[in-house]
Amino acid sequence: MKFYSTNNKDLRVDFKDAVFNSMPQDKGLYMPESIPVLDDKFLNNLDQYTLPEIAFHVAQNLLGDDIPAVDLKAIIHDAINFYAPIVELEKNVYVLELFHGPSLAFKDFGARFMSRVMSYFLKEGEKQLDVLVATSGDTGGAVALGFLGVPNTRVTILYPKGKVSHIQELQLTTNGQNIRALEIDGTFDDCQALVKQAFTDVELNESFRLTSANSINIARLIPQTFYYFNAYAQLLRKGVNKVVFCVPSGNFGNIGAGLLAWKMGLPVVHFVAATNANDTVPAFLKTGVYEPKPSVATLSNAMDVGNPSNWVRIADLFDQDVDTLKELITGYAYTDEETLQAIEQLSKNDNYVACPHTAIAWKALKEYRQQNSPEDTAGIFLSTAHPCKFPDVFKPEIAEKIDVPSQVAELEKKESHAVSLSTDFEEFKRYLLDNA
Numbered sequence: 001m002k003f004y005s006t007n008n009k010d011l012r013v014d015f016k017d018a019v020f021n022s023m024p025q026d027k028g029l030y031m032p033e034s035i036p037v038l039d040d041k042f043l044n045n046l047d048q049y050t051l052p053e054i055a056f057h058v059a060q061n062l063l064g065d066d067i068p069a070v071d072l073k074a075i076i077h078d079a080i081n082f083y084a085p086i087v088e089l090e091k092n093v094y095v096l097e098l099f100h101g102p103s104l105a106f107k108d109f110g111a112r113f114m115s116r117v118m119s120y121f122l123k124e125g126e127k128q129l130d131v132l133v134a135t136s137g138d139t140g141g142a143v144a145l146g147f148l149g150v151p152n153t154r155v156t157i158l159y160p161k162g163k164v165s166h167i168q169e170l171q172l173t174t175n176g177q178n179i180r181a182l183e184i185d186g187t188f189d190d191c192q193a194l195v196k197q198a199f200t201d202v203e204l205n206e207s208f209r210l211t212s213a214n215s216i217n218i219a220r221l222i223p224q225t226f227y228y229f230n231a232y233a234q235l236l237r238k239g240v241n242k243v244v245f246c247v248p249s250g251n252f253g254n255i256g257a258g259l260l261a262w263k264m265g266l267p268v269v270h271f272v273a274a275t276n277a278n279d280t281v282p283a284f285l286k287t288g289v290y291e292p293k294p295s296v297a298t299l300s301n302a303m304d305v306g307n308p309s310n311w312v313r314i315a316d317l318f319d320q321d322v323d324t325l326k327e328l329i330t331g332y333a334y335t336d337e338e339t340l341q342a343i344e345q346l347s348k349n350d351n352y353v354a355c356p357h358t359a360i361a362w363k364a365l366k367e368y369r370q371q372n373s374p375e376d377t378a379g380i381f382l383s384t385a386h387p388c389k390f391p392d393v394f395k396p397e398i399a400e401k402i403d404v405p406s407q408v409a410e411l412e413k414k415e416s417h418a419v420s421l422s423t424d425f426e427e428f429k430r431y432l433l434d435n436a
């Protein structure tokens with residue numbers, strides 16, 4: 001499969017180049033030159049397949065012969081080694097739990113697959129790959145744990161001091177091996193600015209083979225399609241074959257992958273995009289005007305994105321046809337106050353504790369179902385992170401209901417190490433050069 005840039009469809013690169021470049025020079029995003037529609041035999045019998053089998057079939061159709069079947073299978077079995085169950089909370093309302101991977105967030109799917117694909121394409125004797133990643137919390141943990149121990153790679157994570165939760169910080173700072181954490185005395189935007197400047201710095205690019213591991217990488221998008229097919233497979237086993245997916249959205253990679261799955265033939269009735277106060281897309285779906293805004297800080301901070309990068313991919317999937325897009329996707333946006341109410345209601349009514357991102361998706365699904373009474377249709381909202389990653393959000397009586405996974409206790413026992421730096425680029429650059 002070749003990949004074009006959303007800014008230039010005449011540009012064509014191999015999968016390997018698309019993965020290592022992350023972004024085309026023209027600042028578009030990579031998209032597959034054609035989107036294969038999966039065969040009916042597979043789609044009608046999804047309930048017969050396991051998650052790794054589904055993942056392999058989907059990936060092979062998307063990638064063609066870029067990675068030979070045996071190697072692709074090995075990559076998938078190594079990367080997607082945890083489960084993604086749907087849990088019925090009330091009749092026809094399901095939560096798709098995507099937080100059973102090592103970093104307890106759905107970003108594990110993308111980060112683990114991408115790290116293994118990168119490692120696969122790195123030839124023996126090639127220069128070590130240096131991944132630079134700025135994180136506001138979840139991305140860094142998934143990337144760190146995705147690359148941990150992957151040969152010929154090294155990850156440097158920049159995170160804002162005092163602005164990530166305790167568990168998130170432990171996930172960034174206790175890895176050792178080929179992972180190092182830099183605690184920046186600034187905001188997430190400062191971290192991102194440092195990383196961006198590093199990519200344009202001549203001396204650093206001469207010294208290191210730098211790559212970013214951000215959410216726009218096509219190798220992060222592809223594995224996120226797997227769990228949509230797999231969720232549908234689980235529904236089929238329960239005798240339901242109509243589904244609405246509701247996705248808590250920030251950069252719109254997650255829902256973008258769902259739409260890609262739909263394009264590949266997954267029979268989804270409707271998508272709901274749920275956001276916090278950063279409502280650029282829900283506003284667009286209402287007014288038809290796409291107006292990016294500066295991001296505002298909320299309780300669901302992994303979705304604090306005012307100008308979602310993956311939106312151009314979604315527009316591209318629909319060939320810029322806004323009418324079709326609006327028929328398939330509805331948007332809802334909620335305030336922090338509504339988010340807290342949603343957490344309470346979900347805890348009270350269904351005895352289920354959801355992280356703030358997930359709670360927004362639950363609320364949006366509820367609202368959608370009230371307005372469109374699809375009785376024979378199941379609604380699945382995606383749970384993007386384990387609630388224990390956001391302890392400060394919950395009242396004590398809700399917090400005490402959270403089952404803290406064993407990985408967390410393990411983290412507490414490990415030694416934590418981070419290097420503290422200011423927001424000064426020269427200081428950051430010196431650190432990188434001195435610690436080559």
Ligand SMILES: *Cc1c(COP(=O)(O)O)cnc(C)c1O
Binds near residue numbers: 105139215250302
């Ligand atoms: C990254 C993240 C999101 C947003 O996903 P996008 O693909 O950027 O839309 C939602 N919830 C959590 C917990 C996240 O970490």
